[in-house]
Amino acid sequence: MAVPPVPQARAAVPVRAVRVPMLVDVVIGLLTVVALPLAVVAIPNTISVVAALLPPGVSQVEMIRAHGLALPAMLVTVPIAAMAVRRFRAAPILVAGLTLLALADAAGGYTETVALVGVLRVLHGIGAGMLVPATLAAVAERPRHRVLLPLWAGALAASLLSAQALALWAIRDVSSWRVTLQPYPLLTGVALALAAAYLVLWMVTGGAGAADAEGERQVLPLRRPTSAERGRLGLAVVPATVIAALGVGVTFDWPPLLVVAAAALATVAMLALAAFGAFEGQGGRTLALVNVAVGLVVLPTAAQMTYIELGGPLGGPGLLGLWVPFLVAGLAALAAAVVAGRAPETSATRLTALGLAAMVGGLCAIRLLVPAPSGTPLMVPFVLLAAGAAVALVGAFRLAGLGSALLGLSLCFPAVLAGFLLGTGIQVNRLREAAGSALAGKDGGNALVKGFVDALHMWALVGGFVVVGVIVLSSVLARRSAAATSAGQVVIPLPTPSPEGDDAGPQEPDTVR
Incomplete structure (x- = not known):
């Protein structure tokens, strides 16, 4: 008599319920410690430090004003992105925000005008404003193991403390003022790869989050x-x-x-x-x-x-x-x-x-x-x-x-x-x-x-x-x-x-x- 392969079906469940969520947690943790500093380092206005490298005829005052548009754009974006992550969840918002940052970084090496600098800095602010609530929502979607939330809070506090120094560190001994528009492009690429991996894992698990873990309380x-x-x-x-x-x-x-x-x-x-x-x-x-x-x-x-x-x-x-x-x-x-x-x-x-x-x-x-x-x-x-x-x-x-x-x-x-x-x-x-x-x-x-x-x-x-x-x-x-x-x-x-x-x-x- 044929017997249904019940033991095999049950053995397959723990692989999805334990190994995949554990991998998701690792990816979210890495993404948090990379994406939060990237988001906060977009805030400082450092163009005045390299003002001597600006092309002749470019107004330093206008360039400083254009470079300072990132923070206003960011703080307007955060509540809008917060509503978006409640509607669409964190994974797609993270990919979208990091894509904006990557595009702005890439275009920063070719900009010539004050107007384009202003546009790119607004894009920096929008991308950064999407990352902060999205990383928090990604943490909140995981089971409460008392690791990811403290990691997020510690990374935010450390990023706020060191943002000015990190922004200045990126432009030390530079020969072009455009570096202020692309301070850490390699780190942006790493964060984008992690966000893409998280999106794939999120889709594979069907968007499973904290509510799927039995016996675990949410962060x-x-x-x-x-x-x-x-x-x-x-x-x-x-x-x-x-x-x-x-x-x-x-x-x-x-x-x-x-x-x-x-x-x-x-x-x-x-x-x-x-x-x-x-x-x-x-x-x-x-x-x-x-x-x-x-x-x-x-x-x-x-x-x-x-x-x-x-x-x-x-x-x-x-x-x-x-x-x-x-x-x-x-x-x-x-x-x-x-x-x-x-x-x-x-x-x-x-x-x-x-x-x-x-x-x-x-x-x-x-x-x-x-x-x-x-x-x-x-x-x-x-x-x-x-x-x-x-x-x-x-x-x-x-x-x-x-x-x-x-x-x-x-x-x-x-x-x-x-x-x-x-x-x-x-x-x-x-x-x-x-x-x-x-x-x-x-x-x-x-x-x-x-x-x-x-x-x-x-x-x-x-x-x-x-x-x-x-x-x-x-x-x-x-x-x-x-x-x-x-x-x-x-x-x-x-x-x-x-x-x-x-x-x-x-x-x-x-x-x-």
């Missing part, structure tokens, strides 16, 4: 996006567009005090949106507030520190002396994120506060240790900023779902631009005061040097107060949320459709007041 709760979530992600486009327009407008010689006032108003508006416009309860609010704090502080602060420590009249260690502090800080961010990811979930709130407090400590260390004649003392502020940001992000991510995480990213990069505007306004104001002192014969030739350092110290003070304000605001909102819960909030398990369709079964309980 970020995956649900089919609701109309409220889509509405809030769409609403995030508005402040992003306003701040992007502000970033372009200030390049037309706005007074520094007006720049500071406009950037401060934008920061307050983002904090208000994070505090009262986020969804998924207190977890969503905390995550949005943390993203604003991290975006506002880490990259703008590290950029000022990098310029001050490049040598010259300030006598810093230069880029060669900075790579060790940046490397140590990047490794510390990854290690701290992994530790935070393995901590009990009940400690997520404390981890978030601890990470933000570490960032405040890093800003205080800047006032004590910068400028430094060597790179060794700079490890302290670098490590505190990067590791603190990574821990705060991991702790906050564990309190909310993917929708809130994407909304937080939609506020993070507008906060980066707001931080740059605040820092630049403070710096220009200090340098004008220093120039006046130099003309009056006060402080001799050290007036401008002192102006740069004073501007950094003032910015560190402002950033520290903002982060402390985020800690206090998060605590107050958490207490109000707990009081509302104890006053009679009812939790009812509702069958929420999964992202795979309406028939995939119930997901995590929703909260009904």
Whole structure:
């Protein structure tokens, strides 16, 4: 009598359920550590460093303005890409974003005009803006093994810290200004190959994600996006567009005090949106507030520190002396994120506060240790900023779902631009005061040097107060949320459709007041 080959059929299942998902996780991990730095390194405007190499007759001011279009384009793209990954999933968005970056890199070697530079930098910004939410969504689609999410958070924190140095490193000792338009083309090609491999694996597994792993809890709760979530992600486009327009407008010689006032108003508006416009309860609010704090502080602060420590009249260690502090800080961010990811979930709130407090400590260390004649003392502020940001992000991510995480990213990069505007306004104001002192014969030739350092110290003070304000605001909102819960909030398990369709079964309980 013929017997159906049941044992053989069962033996084939574990190969698909274990080996293929493991390979997908490896590809996503590699893609994360390559694509995130590529995305963030598109932000710095470094054309002024190689302005002497520009062709005769090209306006340096217009070229700087065109080169600076990447960040405004990026922060407008992030919320749109966040909606796209909720609709089409992460794999195709990653391939599309890296393809745009690769095309812009390839065309960068042939550009001649300011207008074409502006177009290519907008493409850089759009591609980078697609990568950040897509990598997070790719991580969220995997089972919760407490590795990929900390890896993503640590890579983002390290990328924000080192973006300015990486952008400057790519153009050291160059003979053409076009290198600013294609800083790391080989790395872009590697990332594109990894994204293509991920797309193939995703298609082979039928788009299987975290919901397919039995007994595993997801890194970020995956649900089919609701109309409220889509509405809030769409609403995030508005402040992003306003701040992007502000970033372009200030390049037309706005007074520094007006720049500071406009950037401060934008920061307050983002904090208000994070505090009262986020969804998924207190977890969503905390995550949005943390993203604003991290975006506002880490990259703008590290950029000022990098310029001050490049040598010259300030006598810093230069880029060669900075790579060790940046490397140590990047490794510390990854290690701290992994530790935070393995901590009990009940400690997520404390981890978030601890990470933000570490960032405040890093800003205080800047006032004590910068400028430094060597790179060794700079490890302290670098490590505190990067590791603190990574821990705060991991702790906050564990309190909310993917929708809130994407909304937080939609506020993070507008906060980066707001931080740059605040820092630049403070710096220009200090340098004008220093120039006046130099003309009056006060402080001799050290007036401008002192102006740069004073501007950094003032910015560190402002950033520290903002982060402390985020800690206090998060605590107050958490207490109000707990009081509302104890006053009679009812939790009812509702069958929420999964992202795979309406028939995939119930997901995590929703909260009904």
